[in-house]
Each structure stands twice: as structure tokens, then as C-alpha cells.
Amino acid sequence: MKNKIKKVGVLTSGGDSPGMNAAIRAVVRACSYYQLEAYGIYRGYEGLIEADFIGLTARSVKNIIHKGGTFLKSARSPQFRTEEGQEQAYRNLIEQGIDALVVIGGDGTFAGAKAFGDTYKFPIIGIPGTIDNDIQGTDYTIGYDTALNTAVEAIDKIRDTANSHNRLFLVEVMGRNAGDIALNAGIGAGAEEILIPEENLGIERLLESLDRSRKSGKTSSIVVVSEGDQIGKNIFELADYIKENKKDYDVRVTVLGHIQRGGSPSCYDRVLASRLGVGAIQALLENKQGCMVGINHNQVVEVPFSSTTSGSNYIDKSLLKVADIISI
């Protein structure tokens, strides 16, 4: 059966992540390579509903592979969760002649894609773009590696000042309900303790651990705290609690915040985005749909949208053990 796809729309949705531009570029250039037309859709599903389209050629996406953010802009679209919203989006696609979509984003993006694709039998391929690395079926998501480097570089700077003053720093990193950023950035930054959603150390064991660090001769400490951790206090309350219970600690808090979403993507994220962008178009040409292209042991794979999310996050126990050992 000959593949009928002629025009492909591409959009970025949800929280932006470094490498999204590289992914768009790869999608557009793969379209060009395989002689398909490419259309950019602005602001995710919002732009789909508002028919905010732009024709893209191989030259339109020059000089963006190294840029953070997404030039197509991103948004969350409550309207796309309604029947009317989806209906309008479908009409716009038909009118424009777009016969397939590539959506770059996280689990919310994929849920929307699955619902829309199922209802309208519309071919959609997803590309995992989020710093949180919380998508099942792919070893890595686009932006995660860059966010790790951004977090680690920031904590390196904080350590300079922590060391100069014999201080305890609590540093909050992103990751929503996934501890991947905290655990890996914590190991990479040489943190004394790492608080992640997947494992509740308990506040008393944290204090004991800090005491042990002191006794072992450490004069300053970094505790990396995932934004989704389960310790039951936000990071400022946690700092207050420590100050109350450990009078001699000079405790400071830094919330790294949105710097983790920006910045020029790392080489890994650029290459990953390039592979998945090309892979998405190749999948469409092979009549695949309703799935994400991900990376599995360095090979591009296709995973049905239904298998991309899961209730409980996987955390590598051996990595927790490594974190324990090297912070001795």
C-alpha cells in the first residue's frame, strides 16, 4: 500500500525543553528529504484550534539547532480537552490539507494526541520532549540531559560559596513526580543527600545523615531536593526545621527554578532530537501512528501512546546505592 501522507504538521506542547528546536528542525528537514510539505503549528494544540499554521522549508529551520526553547512556542490547551476543541482542530487540519501530525512534548501532550488520533483516525507520532525524563518507553527524553548539566553547573557554583562559609545548602531541582533530575544531578554535583519522590528518607534520617557528614569531617553540605519529594515539608519549611533542630547549622535555600528549562541543548539532546525528528517522519512513511518514537539502548523505537505513561516511576536501585557510597 502506498503511503498517502503529503503534508505534515509539527507542534510543541506542554513545558518547553532544550532541544525542541532541534527536533522541529529534524522533522522539517526529514519532510524535505522525503518530499513532504511541513507546517509549523504555533502554541501547541492552541494553535491547532486557532489554525495558527506556518509553512516551513529546510531553510526556515536553519540556525536553530543550538537554541533553547521552541520557536513554535508552546502552551497548555484546556480547550483541546473538549469535544468542540478537537472538532475545530480537525476541521482546521482538513482545510489546510495536513494529513499527519508530529507532536513534541510530555505525557499530557501524548494523552491529547492519543484521544484526538483515536477519535478522528488521524495519524500522529509523538516525540518525547520534557526535562523530567518521566516518559515510559524511552531511555531519555529531549531536554533531560541539558537540564542535568544546567543543574549541576548551578550547584557547582553554590558549592563554591558553601565551601567558603561552611554552610548547608538545600537546593531544589525540577522533575515533577520523577526523581531522575534530583538523583543524577545530586550524584553529579557531589551532594551529601538527595531527596526524591520515589523514596522517602524521612526527616529524622536526613538529620542523622547530616550529623554523620559533619563527624566525618565535612564542613559544608549540599542537599538536593526534588520538587516532588515526599518529605512532607516544602524546602523553606525544611530549612526552618533543620535550623530549629540543629542550631549550629548555617542553612540556606536555593530554588533553581526555570533556568533548568532553558539554555542551549547539550550535544546529546541535539543528536537525540535529530534522530527522533527523523524517526518520526520515517515512522509516518511506514504507516505507523498513535505512537511515540523513543530511544532504547541507542536505537530508535516506536512505542504505542498507551505504553508511554505509567503509575509508578521506575528508579534504579543501584543508582541509589552509588549515591550512598560516594557521599561517604
Place this chain on the structure above:
Amino acid sequence: MKNKIKKVGVLTSGGDSPGMNAAIRAVVRACSYYQLEAYGIYRGYEGLIEADFIGLTARSVKNIIHKGGTFLKSARSPQFRTEEGQEQAYRNLIEQGIDALVVIGGDGTFAGAKAFGDTYKFPIIGIPGTIDNDIQGTDYTIGYDTALNTAVEAIDKIRDTANSHNRLFLVEVMGRNAGDIALNAGIGAGAEEILIPEENLGIERLLESLDRSRKSGKTSSIVVVSEGDQIGKNIFELADYIKENKKDYDVRVTVLGHIQRGGSPSCYDRVLASRLGVGAIQALLENKQGCMVGINHNQVVEVPFSSTTSGSNYIDKSLLKVADIISI
């Protein structure tokens, strides 16, 4: 009169800043060059009181010029403000045979140095080391240039995500009561508005300005807020106020925090630190004391401690005008 100085102590005090290590290195190597002995004093005036000294040679300070923080560590010392504390510090110096001090820090450090030097007729030279650039008599303080670059690089990353989502970001930078970091980082980062302690724009004018930005076609905005600004609300309250009064704004807050104190010093800060470190020893050899070595139009100058602080901070009006013009 022949100079009698034989042993020089060097310490870092107050908030640490990038380039302090480069300054210590220059002090120690200048001692070596001029055949003086150098002693490091740990944790600022604390270490002076506790006689926490270490002999330093030219080789002791190798491989530190590029490192943030201060390997001598820094602290604030309430005890050094007491007569007993100063008396003890003096006895320790005499006992160790140290006959001159170089102190690296900000105005608090210099105030302590002045009091001590006046009381005990002890030769002290100050070197301005603070990211805040709030010392009179020197065009730049060590660490300021690096902090500007750190702030601007962080805001560049935030702008990636601001642009991707059409958001308004409030970004708090350091600087205590001086607006230099906010004003220069704000200009450098292309901020739409900059709130500094030296000029109270007023909250209503801020809202008007944001409206004007929108009307001129800007889809995202960065407002850089100095930690010492006079708008009468902290940055989170300010965000809430904007959200209440501008319902359609998607407002986010980032407090850059202590990353601004760390990091590898910029070339400018390394060269400045090297010049002032050498200049401090040369000043001692010329029997100067009770003064800071600073930089004035690219020349090393000596400024009495009494002229290094001032009630009101100077802000360059032409720079405010530039900020206004280029954010049009």
C-alpha cells in the same frame, strides 16, 4: 626609612566572591617576589582571633586562579567588633610575627580593618572583594563582573522559556543596597523593566510599562528586580499583585540566589584580582596603610578606608536612560 615588613597575613572576610582566590594568589606571589613571608588566615577575622594561620608559598597557591569561592574560607565575626576580640587578634599576630595584614572583602571588612588598624597602629591594606560593587573609590570590585555574567547567562536561559510560553518573569538578583548588578544585568539580558534601590519607579508605573510593552508587540517580558529595591513588596508579593491586576499575565518568579556568588571568575576579575593583590603588597612596601587598593580608570589607586563607604549609592543616570531607550 627602610621598610620593616617581613611577614604578611592575608584573609578573606564577609560574603565570598569569585576572584578572591586569584587575589590571595597574587598577594602570596607578590610576597614571594619581594621576599616577604606570607601567612593565610582562615575564616576572616574569626581565624585571626583563633590564631588559625597557615604558611603560604608561591607553590601553595598554584592552580587556584580559576576557582570560585575562597580557599581560606570566609566568615562574619561579631567577636572582632569587641575589644577583647581585637586584643586577642593583636596578640596572635605579634606572637606569629606577622607585621602587616591584607584583608579582602567589602565595607564591613574594611570597617573592622580601620578600627583595628587605628587602635593598634597595625599596617593593613584592603582589597575590594564583593559581587555588589558597592565600595566607593574603586570603579569595580572583585567578583562583580563574574556575577553580572552569571546573572545574564541565567536570565538568557529564562528568556528561552519565557519566549516559548509568552510569559512575564520576575527575576531577583543580588546587590544588597546597590542596584549595579540589577541595572547592568538587566540591560545585558534585555529586560523590559529593572527595579533598583536607587530609583523607585512605583508599582503603578511598572504596570503601565508592562502594558506598553504588550502593546508594542512584545509577547514575553523579563523584569529584573534588585534584592534591595524600594517598591515595597517582596518579589513574590509583587508577582501576586501583578496577577491580581493583570489577569491575562502568566507571571513567574525566579530568585537567582547564591549561584551569583560562585563560579569561575571572569578574565576581568582574575586580572583585577591579580593587579590589586600585587598592588596591596607594593603599597605595604611603600609604607602605606589604612587604605584600600582599588582600580580607577584602569590604574591601581590607594583610597583611605574612610573614603570607601558612603551613605548614598551613586548610579549613572545615563545608564538609566540607555535602559529606557533599548527596552522600547
Place this chain on the structure above:
Amino acid sequence: MKNKIKKVGVLTSGGDSPGMNAAIRAVVRACSYYQLEAYGIYRGYEGLIEADFIGLTARSVKNIIHKGGTFLKSARSPQFRTEEGQEQAYRNLIEQGIDALVVIGGDGTFAGAKAFGDTYKFPIIGIPGTIDNDIQGTDYTIGYDTALNTAVEAIDKIRDTANSHNRLFLVEVMGRNAGDIALNAGIGAGAEEILIPEENLGIERLLESLDRSRKSGKTSSIVVVSEGDQIGKNIFELADYIKENKKDYDVRVTVLGHIQRGGSPSCYDRVLASRLGVGAIQALLENKQGCMVGINHNQVVEVPFSSTTSGSNYIDKSLLKVADIISI
């Protein structure tokens, strides 16, 4: 007399430097602020001769303050040195209604501007944009500070590997006939020796100095070599000479090259570019012409083109002394 200027052309010429985009942005926005029309001219004087113009508004220059290079592109134009070339350029300007020019570049650019402005009585303001810092009448040129940081960061990386292997590295930096980059990057990177055009150490003294370094306990060394140095051998020949005469040295060469021209501008360069861009338009509005706007002790100043170049480069002797002392 009322100022008649209505349309301003802006171009970048000669070697590009980081911050040129920030300068263009400031020129365009100052035009907008003072209600002048702005035109970009592509590829320097080439585009002037070919009438390659583009209208620019405040929004055209958004999101470029942090980008290296120049979006107007740059070129060297032999044709502009001919009478015909200049004549054609003048006709194009008249035809387009452009009544003043802002040219961003180095001494070659200014020489062309002076010749053209004198011949056709055409108002031109220059802005110093070059990494070499070799323009008289301004303390700093746009791009110089960034190039220093790029060089120092690169040499920091080289030092990692030099230290790991007890090696001698010769590192060539840019600067044409000016030693500013080499001298400052050399001090900032902790180089053992620095070879600059303004001072010929002599090859034998270099060998002696390296010997002294060894004897003082240094196990690895960095020698920073300016591309315009006067030692009489290119850097590869120099390496060979050292290897022949010092058999036990493990000598390596790195030519930093064009990475020094690119990269996101430092905060200093962005602010400087913003100030000079605004200053250029303000100067035009005050009927100034035939001059460069530069920075002198942190104030914007105007300097006639005839005073912007000079036969012999100035080098601060005290800085050479500092370099000597801190490499002990």
C-alpha cells in the same frame, strides 16, 4: 539649527565580534525612541554599494542581544576603496533617503568611513567593534571582553590536560598587532610566559624562564603567544625549537583560532554595545559626525576618526610587571 536627520543606515564591517548584534539593536531602538527610521545594510560597505538594505523596527531586533556574530553580516570591501565604489554607495544612500550612517567595526572600517564622510560630507558615526581592542580613544572595544573570557576558558581546559601530563603548552591567541588579548588572557589563565608584539622577550630568555619555572617546582607550563608576537618564529617553529633545545619537555601547540570571534557576548560587552549604540544616535542628533563614540573611564565620549588609530600600540607597563610577579 534643527537637526534634519530622518533615516539612519547601520552596518557592520571587518572582522565580526561578539556584541555587534547588541550594538545594532541599540542603534535601531534609539532610532525608534527618537523617531528616526532605521535601515540595516548587509555585508558592510559591500551592501552599501549593492544597495542591499532592509528596514528595521524596534521589533526587528528582538532576541538578538545575546547572540554572537552579526545578523547584518560583515565583509571587507576592496571596491569601497575605489572612487567608483564610493560614488555608487553615495547614490544608493541618496536614493534610499538615508541621511546618516552608523558603522560598527575596527580601524579599517573607520578609515573607509572617514574617506567617504569627507568626500561626500555625509554624517557618519563609528562604533568600535573588534575583539582586538586596538582602537585609540576608547578604553574598550565591543567584543574584547568576550574574547578574553573565551580564551581564558579554553586555556583553563588546556591546563587540565597540561597538569595531568606535566606538559608545556604553547597557546596562540588572536589580537593582530595588539597584545591586549594575550597579556590579559595570559594573566587571567595563569600563564607562565606571555609573548606579545609590543615586547620582544627573545627566544633565549623564554627558554631561561621556562627553566626557572621548572626549578621553582612547576610541573606544567602554559605559554600564551599573541598572533602578532615578534619572536621571529611561528608557533609551530617555536615548539620545534624548544623541543630541540629542551629534550625533556613534552611540548604541544594549540591555536585557539576563530572560536575567539564567536560566542554569546559577556554582560560587559552587551552593556557597552548598548551604550555606544544609543550614544551614536544621540551624537547624530547633536550634529556630530566624522567621529567614533567610545568609552572613557565609563563615560561615552566622541573621538574624531583621525584620532582612533595610531602607529604604536600602548601597553600598560604595570600590567607587564604584574604578569611577571604572579607567574613566580
Place this chain on the structure above:
Amino acid sequence: MKNKIKKVGVLTSGGDSPGMNAAIRAVVRACSYYQLEAYGIYRGYEGLIEADFIGLTARSVKNIIHKGGTFLKSARSPQFRTEEGQEQAYRNLIEQGIDALVVIGGDGTFAGAKAFGDTYKFPIIGIPGTIDNDIQGTDYTIGYDTALNTAVEAIDKIRDTANSHNRLFLVEVMGRNAGDIALNAGIGAGAEEILIPEENLGIERLLESLDRSRKSGKTSSIVVVSEGDQIGKNIFELADYIKENKKDYDVRVTVLGHIQRGGSPSCYDRVLASRLGVGAIQALLENKQGCMVGINHNQVVEVPFSSTTSGSNYIDKSLLKVADIISI
């Protein structure tokens, strides 16, 4: 059988790579965790022969995880390839009571380890530390990810200036006989062509490809050239050949050189180094020897030294295809 290992020596050998310090740290801290004594051996096998040992505790390796290079220094040791050298090394180990070795390096290092371990029945575990990623049996080697980022950041800077001048840049990257750095950095940097050892494009096809790039509207080009490429000309000769055959090309050459070996390791390399360092000690405790610990699909694995090298390098054909498509 109870494990008898009590004292572990660790060394770095061959070309240094970012993350070696992180690996040493993990080895030493894992020793501390499992109550083994750790000894550092300076300058690789050289220090083994010269008995240049140092006792290391958990605190000895603080504050090094983020540092490039190797504080134990590295060297190549021709003497260790002789019977006498190995004999002397063995005597030193016995004398010091060291009963196992962890060697961090590349294939040369592992070859030496295999020979020594086989002859003296001495337990040795290898850790792959090289930027070249040319070790079989591990998906990644320590330092490779950092080198990619360093290369890509440098090429980003070069692209700024390439774009400003419509130039063709030839950029040489490291990698010895492996094209991994060139291929991945080339994709990540958006290179138009990539020359690697594993695939000889041929010089005429390169020229054709550059012509096609021009015709497709590209005004500047980057060609990434692996140091081990098979095109038959070194990079300067290649530039000359292009200039002769394509008169209108403005061709420049940059050899990135040793900056690729240095720099603060990426988060990935720090985590990888931490995992493998811990894994090496765990392997020794399980009586493993004569093998490398590597990473395979994100799991630590053990691979006999005999399987870590191979005649022909593997290159992922799908990645070559991606490179082709996205440079359209």
C-alpha cells in the same frame, strides 16, 4: 570463599579525560565504604614502577568530582611494556601490600593491565576513561560526553563568525581512529558534512556536496573532520585543495585540539564515572579480575579485557543517514 582484598591501588593512564577525577573519587570512597584501604598511584604505570604511591581517604578526594584532568596525573609508560618494568611494578605492589589494582584509561591501558594481570596473577579491574569512545563492551567511555559538548560549543562559536562572513570552515575534532566524536558533534553542531575514518566519502563527493549546499541557499558551511579521517589529505591540505577548486569559497581551518580533553565533566560523565568507580570495587569484592567495568544499556557490566578492543570500529549506519537528512 572469603575475599582477601585489603588494599587497592588506583591509577590513571594514557590520555586524560574529563571525569577521571570523579572515577578516582568513587573508587576511593567505595574502598572506604567497604573498609578497604585505597592508594593512589601517580602518573599511571610510571608511578607503579617508581613506587610513587599516596594513601587516600574519603576526605582526600573531596571537591574533585567537577574538575577536569586527573589529580593522580597520567602518562604513557614504555618501560611497563618490558619484563623488567613489570617485575619492578610487581615488587612495589607487594612491598606496599597492595593486593588489587583499578586502572582508568583506554585500550593501551587495558592491554598493559591484561599482560601484567596474566603474568603475575594480580587482580586488576579496568575503567574506560578516554574521550574517544573507542572501547568495545561499553556504550560510553568516561569523558566522551564532555568532549562532545566542548566540541559542539566551540563549533557554535565558529558558526557565529562563519554566518557573519559567508564562509566555509573546516573544523578538526579528536577521536583517533574512531569517528564517534566527529559524527555526533557534527550532527549536534549542524555541520554540512562530516568526515570520519569509518567512511571515506571521497574528496570529489565532498566538493559536490558543498556545491549542493550552496545551491540550496546555504551561505556558510561547517565541515567537521575527524583527526583519523581517510580522505588522504590533512586538514590544511584539504583547505588548499578546496580553495584551488572552488575559487569563490572563503575557506578557514580550525583545529580544536586539546581543549577537548579538559573542562569540567558533564553530569553524564560524572554519574558514569561514579557508577563505574563503585562498580570496580564491587567487582573486586566479588573476586572478578582481568576485566573492565562498562555501561551497557544503563547497567554496569563486566567485560574481559580481551573483548574490549577490536580491529574495526562500529559505526551506526542509521546515524549516518540522520546526518545526511538533517543537513539537507
